[in-house]
Amino acid sequence: MIKLNRLSQKPDEKEQSIENSEQDDDDNNEEEEEDDYDNKIQQEQKGQIQTEVKKKKESKRVRKRRIEKEKKLQQAEQEKLNQIKLEQLQQKDLKKDIKGTHIQKRIIVTRKLQIWDELVQLFKGEKHDKELVKKIAIDLGVVDFIINNILTTDFQAPFDGYAYPLSLFTHPGDYDGYLKFVGRNPFPAFARILFHENEKIVEIGLSSLRSLLFSSGHLQSFTEPNPFFDMIQSTNTIEQLYKFFRRTDNKEQKDQSACCIGYIYRSRDVEDQRMRKDVIHHLVQLLNDKEDWRHDWESKGFALLCLNCMSYSAVNHTEILKDGTLELIRNSLNKEFKGNERQKKMIIDDQFNLDGLLVLILRGRKDQGFKQQIVDSGIVDPLLQILRTRDMQFLTSSSTISFECFMSGCEDQILLQILNKNPYPALLRILGYPQKDISNNTIYAIYNLLVCGINQSKAEEQQQHPHFGAISACNGIQLMYEYMHRVKESKKVNYSAICIGICHKSREIEDFIIRKDAVRQLVRQSGNKDVCGHNSKIALAFLALNNTNRIEIEKRGFRTSDRQEKLIYVDVDERINKNKIKEESKSDEKGDDDEDEDEEDDF
Structure with missing residues (x-):
């Protein structure tokens, strides 16, 4: 019986399991339908949002067009209005000569002043309206009339009624209007x-x-x-x-x-x-x-x-x-830097102005006689003293720029006199300062001094650079290497590597990282056919006189030449070259649309 009961229960269990599975399927179907419904709603909502965004964008465009259209109409109306007003002013008593009895003259002058007041009112608008009024006033001959009255009217008349309206035309504006006005x-x-x-x-x-x-x-x-x-x-x-x-x-x-x-x-x-x-x-x-x-x-x-x-x-x-202009500059630079904050500021301001004067009489001039005059005047010594000792927070770019202008174009005779003053501590100190406008073009001044040292060396070709000791005493190699990685201008990066190479003539660059980076930069630049590429090749030739350096160079696939060549000096003041490039490009402007580099105005 027990067995029969168990057997009889099996079909019921199967049916139950079937029912359960069917229920599960129904539930799953319902869930899927609900998910589909939710997705559909989400898509519809998303579509509605996109439609609304699109409508907003379209409405913004339409609104913007409408505003622009209204603005143009207003400008056109204002232009017509201003022209009508100016024509009316010209047609009124503006052209009347001041003559007659004393009372009649006074009446005419009073009326003219009223007209001037009306003219001045036209300038009290937006910038565009002012330029518009200027243009119309010039075209209608109002400016000519004002100029003529100023040149002929007696000073006893209310003269400000003429002077002030004319002065309004000199206020900053567009250059077409400026040229038109100057043309009168x-x-x-x-x-x-x-x-x-x-x-x-x-x-x-x-x-x-x-x-x-x-x-x-x-x-x-x-x-x-x-x-x-x-x-x-x-x-x-x-x-x-x-x-x-x-x-x-x-x-x-x-x-x-x-x-x-x-x-x-x-x-x-x-x-x-x-x-x-x-x-x-x-x-x-x-x-x-x-x-x-x-x-x-x-x-x-x-x-x-x-x-x-x-x-x-x-x-x-x-x-x-x-x-005594040079003596004036020298005395200012020799002034002892001491006192309270106000007194120090006075000294800095005074030196800044006179440094600027030194720059303007030096810039672009390579007359060696004049540069010798600068040396003889005693200006160089206090200038180097300032660069070497003054606290960096009180050091201005005018000092470095004036020294760079002096160094630019110096020949060996002048450079040797500078070398006798031991300039490296001052220049390397400036080179190590991270502020760009202070370090400026100091690397080129150091390079020219190093070249002078090579040129004056009368010993064998294998001799090491005579300035290496002075450079090393100031931690110069490390400072030049750090500058090479810090500066962004490619030319200054290249000349930093060239200076490191020249310093290590016939001498191993002991620091492996400096040796690797300097050689890599020099090899990379040596392929160029400009002055920098030429100097890079010579720096590599100097380095190759040492076996360790030569191995590093040959790793880069570079073979040095046995032909002896000379290093070429560079202009310390780069602005001179930029001006030359700018002037040359102006002469070729008819066929070219190339843009020149912008000149830095330090003063």
Whole structure:
């Protein structure tokens, strides 16, 4: 019975198991359907979100187009409105001559002043509107009329009504408008304003004249003559400026007028000997002004720029060196660096300005007689002393730049005199400083001194470099190696490796890593056909005189030549080369669209 019962239960268990499996399948199907439903909902939601984003993007585009369209319409309407206003101004009492009885003259002048006020109001808008007003005013002849009135109106009239509107045209704007305005020759009008009794009106004329002149620097290089010189000279403006310079007792006005005259004579002889002497002397003294250490630094900056521009004339350059200019620089550099924070700042500022003066009379000039004059004046010694001992936080780039300008183009006779002053501690200290504008082009100065050492060595070819001891005493090899890895400019990286190679002439580079990296850099550069490639090959030849170095070189697949060649000096002041490249590219600009490297303006 028990067995039968067990047998009878088996079919029921099977049915139950079948039912259970069917239930599981149903459950699975329901879960799948639910998942499909959820996925479908998610996709629909995602599609809705994408649609909404798309609609928003489209609405943004539409809104942007609409705003741009409205802006263009507003500009067009404003242009028409401004033109109508200016035409109305011109058609009113603007052209009336001031004549008649005293009362009639006063009525005409009053009406003209009202018209000027309306003109000034047109300038009180957005920048675009101002340029638009300038353009229309020039095209309609309003500017010509204002200039004519300034040149002919009696000073007893309310003169600011003429001076101020004209000065608005000198404010910074687009260069097309600037050229159009200068084309109307406003210089004599501003020069006449300088002789008005009202100091405020004089200031308007002087600041406007300075703005006009210095804006011309954007049209061409500062080393080229002023493009408007003939126009300015033909209208007697220079003589008027010089007359004002001599007459005024206001120091700020004297500074500005001297700067204006200096800038007019950029790269051009100041033919009037008295004017040349007075203006240059005043600009040099302005740089050395110690009466007020907070004096307008903008004026000093302009003075430095003007002296720089004038110095490209040999006659002006000679005048700049008179009045004990070199002695002035030497005394400033020799000043003991001590005192409180304010006193130290005064010393730094004074040396910064006179370093700048030294740079401008040195830059681009390779006259060995003049460089000998610099050495004889005693400027080099205190300059090296500053680079060697002054706390880095008080050291400025002007000191390194002035030394680099002096070193650029020096021949062996001058370099030997520098070597007698033991320059390596100062130069290697600067090279090790991570701040770029301090270390600057110091590596090229070190390279030229090393080349001079090779050239003056009269011993056998196998002799080691005579400066190795002086370099090693300053940890120079390590500093040059660290600089090679720190600096980004490829040329400076290459010359760091070249200096390491020259120092180790016939001598093993004991540090394996330095040897490996220096050789690799030199071999890589030796394939170039430029001066750097030439010097790299010679540095490798010097290294190969030592067996250990030669093995490392030959690993790189390089074979040194037995032919004896000379190292070539490099320009320490790279800006000279950049200027030359820039000028050459300008002459070939007609067929090329190549861009020049931007020049660094240190001053």
